[in-house]
Amino acid sequence: MVFAHDTEMSLQAAVTLVNTALEPDTLTTVEELDEFFSTHQYSGRHEQTVDELDEVRGLRTVLRELMLAERDDAVELVNTMLADAGAVPRLVRHEGYDWHVHAIAADAALVTRITVETAMAMIDVIRTDEMSRLGVCADDDCDGIVLDLSRNRSRRFCSTTCGNRNAVAAYRARQSDTA
Template sequence: MVFAHDTEMALQAAATLANSALDPDTLETVADLDEMYARFEYTGRHERTRAELDEVRALRPRLYALLTADRDRAVELVNEMLAEARALPRLVRHDRWDWHLHAVADDAPLATRFLVETAMAMIDVIRADEMSRLDICADDDCEGVVLDLSRNRSRRFCSNSCGNRNAVAAYRARQAASG
């Protein structure tokens, strides 16, 4: 299943935001939030304040719960998020993006836009019955969210660090067993 570009970007942003709470925390400064805003091509209101950062950081447990939920629970969470924000989907076109969905005003708080764009992206995941694209990291010492957008559904780790650590451990185990 190939998702629309805006859906993939929202899912990647949500997984990154949820995983930013892991040790080490990767969303500690306004500059970190600025980088995330740019990396995931957000538009609209961005205050670049500590208060805005704190609001976005407060979303992390909710996004983690959504991204790790089973399909039925994910539906409940999506509906709660959309109702809370009084989302009203509409088609928009701006910058280099062709027609895509926005569900809250561009001047809504960034935390609201993160939450609603994640919920809107999850609608596509749920309707396509693609919840298997979301999982928990296969590293025994990690609880990170894995978003697998690969064609062959082969992604097992939330980050290169976890994947590399497990590859090195497997290599060392093979070396020890053979020699």
């Protein structure tokens, strides 16, 4: 494991959220936001409204900028995000997870909780000088974010779809070279 469990979960959720903005957009309904909320095991308030959906959708650009920033620029973004949210770190234990850090109240708006949890996760990324674990998909036709948590830093594609498309293209290129 590269990072603590809660850090990895927050990073995976943030990458998934940012990548919902790719075409076709996969975060357009309250139901899709509900699925994101459940899949990424967020706790706390979830209003299930169009306004909440719009707020979370608006966060995608900010998180993308953070995840692709140079290390020193990421520090500035993280500090601003935490200060603007009024984050106060504290240890909590819930739903089968041992002690971990939350920095915003469970009744804060979902967009604020996502912002703070991502910023807190990015603190670990920055402190361990692991910004290279975040990048853009190696598929020429994709701008998705890649989170590489592999031990050998071998992840290049944002999804199985992009990886498979490139594998098939490479296979076809090899076949045409041998023909």
